[in-house]
Amino acid sequence: GQGQSIHRKIDEAATAAAGGRIVYMDTNNSSNDFEVRSQVSLLNK
Structure with missing residues (x-):
C-alpha cells in the first residue's frame, strides 16, 4: 500500500x-x- 516500506x-x-x-x-x-512497515524510513527504526 501507499506510505509503506519493506525491510529485510x-x-x-x-x-x-x-x-x-x-x-x-x-x-x-x-x-x-x-x-512491511507503515512508517517509511531510511533508518532501522
Missing part, C-alpha cells in the same frame, strides 16, 4: 555468531525474510 529482517542468531556484525535473513522465502 535481521537474523539475530547469525548476527550474534558473527560477533555483532549484522546478518540479514535469507531463507529463500520472501514472506519470512521481509517485514
Whole structure:
C-alpha cells in the first residue's frame, strides 16, 4: 500500500555468531525474510 516500506529482517542468531556484525535473513522465502512497515524510513527504526 501507499506510505509503506519493506525491510529485510535481521537474523539475530547469525548476527550474534558473527560477533555483532549484522546478518540479514535469507531463507529463500520472501514472506519470512521481509517485514512491511507503515512508517517509511531510511533508518532501522
